[in-house]
Every structure is written in structure tokens, then in C-alpha cells.
């Protein structure tokens with residue numbers, strides 16, 4: 001049975017809005033909706049460019065709405081976490097009074113029977129508005145705009161940026177080759193796969209020879225030594241992006257294992273200060289005590305299973321100018 | 329705009345197209361490429377150029393296409409390219425590359441594991457980041473709004489849409505389907521595509537090499553793609569001008585086609601595309617079952633071209649293949665394939 005792992009990735013974007021979308025978002029905080037003139041037409045939501053020709057539009061913003069007419073709609077019986085409402089609602093093309101194009105937004109109606117083309121709707125504003133499309137919580141049937149709770153007023157400054165948090169949960173199969181390598185590491189063994197085509201040995205759980213496009217199985221497993229030589233290295237000064245746990249500069253090294261052509265990439269070092277990391281330093285594998293194991297598969301390098309890094313073993317350094325080229 | 333060099337599809341293959349696979353995308357590609365090359369007596373070392381179509385957003389891994397290179401045998405170094413598009417667009421790039429005339433064999437792929445994430449949550453994030461993504465505007469909502477426009481224009485109705493579903497899947501009863509609940513009015517479950525994992529690989533060859541490899545190459549005689557505005561609110565949804573322009577540029581009107589493989593993931597899209605392309609009842613539309621039967625994301629369009637090529641391999645004269653990308657048929661690609669006696 002293939003094992004699956006679930007992971008959630010978040011991308012916290014901060015987007016610049018520019019002169020037209022920024023003006024639209026700023027106006028939302030004032031409970032006003034803006035369109036932009038495009039010849040005889042008024043485009044809402046406003047764009048910097050003519051959607052048909054791409055020609056830059058004069059910055060002629062005009063107020064539209066606040067009420068509008070439903071051009072078309074569809075009923076959402078089961079909203080997702082991304083939708084503006086947590087109960088069944090309609091997504092509708094709302095053509096605001098004075099606009100030539102529709103704005104897609106939610107209409108809070110009791111049932112699909114309460115929806116029809118041509119019906120009149122008005123915005124329900126959030127009390128706290130930040131310059132975001134969801135400052136309009138949704139539209140509601142009728143002519144009269146509403147406000148949810150206390151009206152905290154417009155933004156103090158023009159809105160120029162917008163936060164958008166993209167978050168996706170993925171469920172991916174773990175290649176059996178990766179599990180084999182991690183399981184071996186938990187037994188303090190280093191194993192790799194030897195390709196029957198080119199004869200190269202691959203470590204870190206890579207399940208395929210990229211030269212011959214051969215998939216590896218248990219029959220290709222080989223035991224590897226626990227000592228090697230640093231062939232190349234990088235010192236990383238951590239930037240404190242979300243999820244970065246390192247605070248001080250740290251090294252990642254490439255280790256060529258003795259008596260083999262296998263190179264382990266991006267390995268942590270232990271008891272080797274950053275200034276002493278060098279090509280040719282002899283190192284030995286360091287294994288975790290129980291409870292310190294990593295769940296990482298080693299796909300992008302790094303430690304995996306019970307292997308936590310590499311430590312100088314006191315042997316004299318190797319002086320070989322070709323070593324530096326061995327990163328694969 | 330046919331190229332001066334003959335460029336033909338000479339073979340293609342897919343992995344099993346399934347709801348959920350245990351295989352990684354790289355493994356899928358590896359198997360699809362091997363399956364496409366082997367019957368032609370070719371190996372990866374015979375391939376002069378590869379172009380892969382896939383999407384990091386779906387895989388959940390930045391630069392996932394780099395890992396996919398393990399499947400092409402990229403040593404000694406190969407000429408390779410990637411499009412963050414369906415494999416049909418990878419085919420377009422390979423077709424352009426082969427026109428330079430210095431190489432003979434190209435492989436293109438499309439691959440995706442839709443089951444990795446929840447498509448209903450992933451696709452809204454690809455929409456306009458200011459006006460659409462923040463309200464979770466999802467693909468089925470857009471499809472429903474387009475279906476309403478197509479119905480209002482008299483191009484489709486719920487019954488003809490159900491008929492498309494029954495014909496494509498080769499199963500179901502129209503009256504029974506029409507009693508089902510709406511997922512997004514006017515769309516019911518049968519109007520929606522399945523979620524499919526899989527990969528496709530296609531082999532292209534030029535001139536004499538194509539004729540040496542197969543008895544009846546499927547020559548690409550016309551190829552074009554066009555795009556429209558990204559936000560469906562600014563478009564007429566009962567029309568597809570980009571499809572019409574691409575078809576004209578690809579020479580659809582020059583001679584009749586016997587088969588049209590259309591990447592219509594929703595039933596009404598097939599009816600709209602038929603109408604825009606002017607396909608009569610004498611044209612067999614989606615004999616493969618189309619995207620309603622199997623919809624391997626990023627490979628679904630390439631599969632359409634593969635099935636159109638199959639028609640030529642089997643003795644057919646002329647076939648049309650269509651691929652699309654973006655909400656409400658935003659971007660459309662037309663490829664015309666011909667056989668020669």
C-alpha cells in the first residue's frame with residue numbers, strides 16, 4: 001500500500017493595487033462603488049485597460065450603484081470556506097446602476113426561488129472596511145444598502161495594498177523508494193539505489209534514474225558507508241520568512257560517500273563552525289537519539305529518518321580540485 | 329499557415345486515467361513516455377526536443393516540472409521546455425520548434441494529479457486576484473453562468489446537455505438525469521467533468537522520418553490559439569470568438585472534417601463549441617467520450633489531439649482537435665490533423 005501525506009501550503013501575498021483598483025478599494029471603505037469610463041461604457045469593476053483592446057483607459061472614475069440589477073445568477077447550495085457566505089447563496093452578475101458590465105458577487109437570498117434575472121439588489125457593507133472586495137459582505141434583495149453592525153468609517157489613508165492568503169491542502173503519495181530509505185535510516189543504515197542502466201548510485205530516496213528513466217525497487221538497494229568528504233557547501237543567512245526557524249547563519253554541505261559515487265546534498269553539519277566548513281573536510285554520519293528523528297523524505301536533500309547531519313571525524317582533509325564539482 | 333516542413337503526430341499514449349492514482353506525477357510521465365515511444369521503436373535518446381505541460385499549483389510543489397525531467401532522460405543534456413498549460417500548448421511549442429528544420433523528433437506531454445488537492449478550492453486562487461479570487465469564484469459557478477447564457481441564446485437546453493452527457497459517457501438515461509439535483513443551477517452532476525489523474529505523451533516527427541515511423545502519419549496542417557479577457561464578467565458568454573478566430577486561422581473552412589475532439593469539460597461547452605465552429609450533424613463529435621468521460625487536468629486537451637490523430641491513423645482524412653484553458657472557455661486552441669494517401 002502506498003502511503004499518502006497531507007500538507008498545507010500557505011502563500012501570504014501582499015499585492016499592490018495601482019491607481020485604478022486602488023481607487024476602487026479606497027472608495028469601498030467609503031461605501032462607494034466606482035467604475036471607469038471606456039468611451040460610452042462604464043466598466044465596473046474598473047480596470048486600467050480596455051478589456052477588449054488592452055488600450056490604457058483615461059483615469060475617469062465614476063460612481064455607480066449602490067443598487068443594481070441581477071443580469072444572471074446561479075445557486076450555491078454548499079458554500080466552501082472561500083465563499084463570502086457560510087450559508088447557501090447565489091453568485092450573481094450584478095450590473096450596478098450606471099455600469100455597463102456586471103460585478104460578480106454573492107447575493108444573500110433565502111432560496112433559489114427568491115432569485116430572478118432583473119431583480120434589484122443593494123450592497124450589505126461590512127461595518128469594518130479595509131479596502132477589499134469583501135468590504136461588500138454580499139448583496140441583498142431591494143434598493144437599500146445595509147451595514148453589518150457598527151459602521152467604523154472609511155480608511156484613514158488611500159488603500160494601496162491588498163493582502164491575499166492563498167492556502168491549499170495537498171494529499172500526495174510517498175514513493176515507496178522514499179519510505180525504504182527513511183526506514184533504513186531509522187535503523188541507522190544509509191542505503192541508496194544503484195541504477196542497472198548507468199550504474200550510478202542515488203541516495204535520499206530518489207525513485208528514478210534521471211539518465212535512464214528507470215524506476216527503482218527494493219532489488220536496486222545498496223548499503224552505503226557512513227563516512228565521506230565535503231565536496232561543496234553553502235552558508236545561508238536566514239531571512240525570517242514565515243516558517244523559517246533558523247536565526248543564525250548556517251551551512252549546508254554536499255557529502256561524497258567513501259568508495260561510491262553517491263553524493264548527499266544539502267546536509268546539515270554538527271560541531272563544525274560555519275567558518276571551518278570547506279571542501280575536502282572529512283565527515284561521519286551522526287544518528288539521532290530516539291525521539292529526535294525527522295519525518296522528512298529527503299527529496300530536496302537534507303537529513304532524513306535518524307540521520308541528523310555530518311560531523312568532522314578528525315581525519316586529514318582531502319586535497320582534490322575536482323571534488324568541488326561533485327554535487328550530483 | 330501550414331509550415332514548409334511536414335510535421336506529424338506519429339504516436340501517443342496515456343497512463344490509465346483514474347479518479348486517484350498512487351503514482352507520482354514523475355512516475356506517470358515516465359510510463360506515458362515509454363508507452364508512446366516503444367511501439368515506434370524509439371528510445372529517449374532518439375528524442376531531439378521535449379516540451380512538458382503541467383501545473384505547479386495542482387501538484388502543490390514549486391518547480392514540480394523540474395522533478396518531471398527525471399521522466400525524459402535528460403542526460404546528455406536535452407533541448408527541453410515547459411509550459412504551465414495543458415499539454416496541447418506544449419504540442420504547439422514543439423510544432424513551432426520543429427519548423428526550424430534542424431531536428432526530427434519531439435515528445436510532448438501533459439500531466440496532472442487532480443486528486444492531490446480539492447479542485448473546488450484550488451481553481452479560485454488562479455482567478456483575478458482583486459475581483460474574483462477573494463470571493464472564491466469557482467469553476468462550476470463560472471460554468472453555470474455560461475450555461476445560462478448559452479441556454480438563453482437558444483444554443484442548448486438542459487435536455488440537450490443531458491444528451492451530451494449520455495452520449496459522451498455511454499451510460500445513463502436522459503429523463504432520469506434531468507430529475508437530479510442542481511450542483512449549480514442549471515448544471516447537474518452529469519453536466520460536470522470527472523476528477524481524473526493521469527498523463528499523456530505524444531511523439532511528433534518531421535518529413536521522411538514521420539513516414540518511416542508509421543504508415544499513415546497524422547499531419548498537422550493548421551494550428552492556432554487565441555485568448556480573451558481573463559474576467560468572464562467582461563465577455564459575452566454565449567459566444568467564443570477566440571475559438572472562431574483560431575479555427576479560421578487553422579484552416580477549418582478549407583475542407584470538411586469527419587471528427588471533432590472538443591475539450592468540453594461541461595456539457596453546454598460542447599454545444600457552444602459545435603455552434604461556434606459550425607459543425608454539422610455529419611461530424612462525429614468526441615467519439616472518445618471527451619473530457620466528460622475522463623478529464624486528466626493538463627493532459628485533457630492533449631488527449632483530444634491524440635484521439636483526433638487516432639482517427640487519421642485508422643484511415644481518416646481530416647480531424648479537428650480543440651483545447652481550452654481558463655474560466656468560461658477563455659483561451660482556445662485548434663489543431664487540424666490530416667492523413668495522406
Ligand SMILES: [Zn+2]
Pocket residue numbers: 195196197198199200209210211212213214
Ligand atoms: Zn541510470
